[in-house]
Structure formats: structure tokens, C-alpha cells
Amino acid sequence: MEGELFPRPRTEVSPGAVHLPDWLDDGRQSELLEACREWARPPAGLRTVRVPGGGTMSARQVCLGHHWYPYGYAPTVVDGDGAPVKPFPEWLGELGRRAVADALGAPGPPYDIALINFYDGDARMGMHRDSDERSDAPVVSLSLGDTCVFRFGNTETRARPYTDVELRSGDLFVFGGPSRLAYHGVPRVYAGTAPPQLGLSGRLNITLRVSGL
Secondary structure, X not given: OOOOOOOOOOEEEEOOEEEXXXXXXXXXHHHHHHXXXXXXXXXXXXXXXXXXXXXXOOOEEEEEOXXXXXXXXXXXXXXXXXXXXXXXXXXXXXXXXXXXXHHHXXXXXXXXXXXXXXXXXXXXXXXXXXXXXXXXXXXXXXXXXXXXXXXXXXXXXXXXXXXXXXXXXXXXXXXXXXXXXXXXXXXXXXXXXXXXXXXOOOEEEEEEEOOOO
């Protein structure tokens, strides 16, 4: 954020889990936002995710490459309009590989999945693990829009110990290695905190994964 007294530093939240503030510049954020708006259009567009038991997630989602549904992957939107999932673009994979190199100092893997979640001011995400992939490659998380509290926990339980990290627009969070299957969630979004020049009301989270399929 411009005008801050002290720049936010790079932080290793736990082994293999790294937060890089302001990783995306304003231009790249705008480009990603426009891409997300296109991906969100039907068919295979932004949807409300229904979970076993009949409930729904408050964050809405669109997928690229492979369609995620609780708890697996499919080539079509099996829990929505049934359309083929939109393709995963090579430029997004390149961005993910650069993210891993910057955060972990290692070559990035061949990403082939993106899960894009949209949060309005009331949306939340409960503690969960990204465990439906057949790969242990690091997960890349990019934030656009409103600031959120990102709760990053441990691999054994949804409860403590965990660390709350403030993720702002443009921030990068990567978790792999011993933290790859850590529980994590979003208990709060601060509505109205998105950079005005971005033109976004709400929060977008772009999560890149390797399917192993």
C-alpha cells in the first residue's frame, strides 16, 4: 500500500509457506482482473459450489483446466451447466512457475489447474486442505481486490496452531513441501479495501495447482 511507513517484508509463515507482499504490480493486477471477468462468463462460468449435505460455499468459483467439485476433478462442470471446463492458459502457468521461483527459490512445476474464488464482503472460506490433486507440487495463491484475513494452519487439524496473515491486492502466497497439506481458510474479508484504480468490489483469489491427472 502506498504511503506506508514500513514496507511489508517477505515472510516464511511455516516451512515451505511464503508470503510475498505486492508481488503483482498494478498493471498485472488489472490484466488478471480482466481475464477473470472473461473466465467468469458462461458457459462454465462463475458458479455457487454445493457441498455434500446440501449446503453451499459463500465464495463463488470458476475453474480452468480441470473442474473441481467436492471432492474431485472432472472435464466438465458436473455440478453446474455441464459445459466443458475452460482451458488453462500457458501464460498463467508461466506466472505460477515464476511465483514458485520467487517464493521458494526452486523451478516451478507445470501448472494445469486454476480455481478462482470470488468473495463479496460477507463471504468466508472454512478451514480445508487442498488434497484432491495427485501431485504434491506447491500451491500458488494470488490476491486481487479487497484485503482478507488468510488463516494458515497445520497439517493435522483445523484447530490451532495457525497464523493469520493479511493478504492484500497483489500479494502472493505459496505453500508446498511440508506445508503442502496444511489446513487454511479465509475467516474475514474487509469490504471496500480494494485499490480504487483496480475497479473491483470484492476479492478474487486465483489458486494454481498441479492436478497430477
